[in-house]
Amino acid sequence: xxxxxxLAAALLVFLIPAVLLAPFARADEIQDINGLLKQGQHAKAxxxxxxxxxxxxxxxxxxxxxxxxxxxxxxxxxxxxxxxALSRDYPELPEPYNNLAVLYASQGQxxxxxxxxxxxxxxxxxxxxxxxxxxDVYTKLASQAYDKALQFDSSNSAAKNKLSLIRxxxxxxxxxxxxxxxxxxxxxxxxxxxxxxxxRPAEPKASAPAKAEAPKAEVxxxxxxxxxxxxxxxxVLAWADAWxxxxxxxxxAFYARDFKTPKGEGRSQWEAARRERISSAKxxxxxxxxxxxxxxxxxxxxxxxxxxYRSDTFKVSGRKTLVxxxxxxxxxxxxxxxxx
Numbered sequence: 001x002x003x004x005x006x007l008a009a010a011l012l013v014f015l016i017p018a019v020l021l022a023p024f025a026r027a028d029e030i031q032d033i034n035g036l037l038k039q040g041q042h043a044k045a046x047x048x049x050x051x052x053x054x055x056x057x058x059x060x061x062x063x064x065x066x067x068x069x070x071x072x073x074x075x076x077x078x079x080x081x082x083x084x085a086l087s088r089d090y091p092e093l094p095e096p097y098n099n100l101a102v103l104y105a106s107q108g109q110x111x112x113x114x115x116x117x118x119x120x121x122x123x124x125x126x127x128x129x130x131x132x133x134x135x136d137v138y139t140k141l142a143s144q145a146y147d148k149a150l151q152f153d154s155s156n157s158a159a160k161n162k163l164s165l166i167r168x169x170x171x172x173x174x175x176x177x178x179x180x181x182x183x184x185x186x187x188x189x190x191x192x193x194x195x196x197x198x199x200r201p202a203e204p205k206a207s208a209p210a211k212a213e214a215p216k217a218e219v220x221x222x223x224x225x226x227x228x229x230x231x232x233x234x235x236v237l238a239w240a241d242a243w244x245x246x247x248x249x250x251x252x253a254f255y256a257r258d259f260k261t262p263k264g265e266g267r268s269q270w271e272a273a274r275r276e277r278i279s280s281a282k283x284x285x286x287x288x289x290x291x292x293x294x295x296x297x298x299x300x301x302x303x304x305x306x307x308x309y310r311s312d313t314f315k316v317s318g319r320k321t322l323v324x325x326x327x328x329x330x331x332x333x334x335x336x337x338x339x340x
Contacts, residue, residue: 030061037065042073060090060249067099076103087119092238092250094120094127094330101133110144113137126231128329228301229293232324235331236303240286248278256325256332282312299326 029052036045049066056062067082080103086096097120101113114137120130149156235254242250252271261270278284287308295301300323307320323335 030065033062033065037069037072042069045069046073058089060086060093060253064095067096071099071103076106079103090250092123092242093253094124094130097123098127098130098133101130101137105133105137105140110137110140114141124231124330125234126228126326126329126331130329228295228298232293232301232303232331233291235324236288236291236305236322239333240288243278243286244284246278246281246284248275251278254333256327256334259333260335262336285310300324301326301331 033045033048033052036042036048046066046069049062049069052062053059053066063082063086067079067086070076070079070082080100083096083100083103086093087100090096097116101116101120104110104112104116114134117130117134117137120127121134124130239251239254242254252274259267261267265273285308289306289308291303291305293301293303302321302323304319304321306317308317309315319339321337322333323337324331325334326332
């Protein structure tokens with residue numbers, strides 16, 4: 001049995017089922033490469049993604065996919081380099097931190113894994129996969145701590161009982177599943193592991209602790225209600241900040257794969273127009289005033305506010321509503337409505 005937290009299989013959203021897509025790179029190209037990865041054609045997928053990166057070396061989606069491929073090939077050190085570089089270049093994305101944690105855990109570096117998961121959660125407080133993985137990492141750390149305690153005091157009955165409970169918890173964990181995409185760095189619901197660590201006797205698959213910590217799951221529901229509003233607002237403010245700083249790729253990453261473009265134009269056409277408009281301005285300021293969040297359910301919400309836009313050539317203020325959807329633990333924009 002091996003301990004393996006869940007990897008993010010894509011940069012949702014956009015971070016992509018396959019888990020992030022179009023916003024960062026040409027969707028069809030990246031989807032084709034992910035298709036090869038799911039089919040187990042790792043060498044061919046790596047060759048294709050390297051060809052793509054030769055043309056667009058900075059593309060975050062392609063770089064993320066390369067990390068997944070390297071992880072599947074058990075090239076852990078190289079995969080770590082890819083995700084570490086992504087987390088430096090795009091510190092606002094939670095998936096690279098999560099995948100770094102999974103790779104560190106596969107090497108038995110649980111403290112490093114914990115640090116990366118906490119960074120992931122600070123970036124996106126509602127990222128469910130990172131919370132589940134963090135619970136698994138804490139379980140492993142606890143097991144190691146009780147083992148250590150017994151090394152110094154073998155008669156410590158309390159430590160023995162606690163260690164026994166944890167091992168029972170580990171033994172009841174379901175074996176790694178290759179459901180969802182065979183590449184498991186990823187998909188939020190129940191991805192399969194993207195890498196395998198060498199067999200370690202007492203190490204389980206990460207999903208068990210989360211399952212056993214039923215009370216924790218129940219505490220999560222209220223958080224969607226109470227803390228959910230904050231997560232949605234943080235996303236909207238981060239979107240406005242990326243726009244103001246003219247970080248085009250980061251800005252586009254806030255839009256869902258099925259984003260309804262304003263005039264019904266194709267996604268690529270809309271993106272090209274946004275890139276041109278944002279990049280050509282000398283200065284942009286976007287203000288979000290008096291935002292109000294309304295939930296339809298735990299995965300669907302709308303945010304209404306007054307948007308104050310100012311560039312070196314244009315200034316306008318008006319009402320805007322963003323239709324938001326929670327995908328794989330992250331809020332993204334599905335539609336923009338002006339004047340409402």
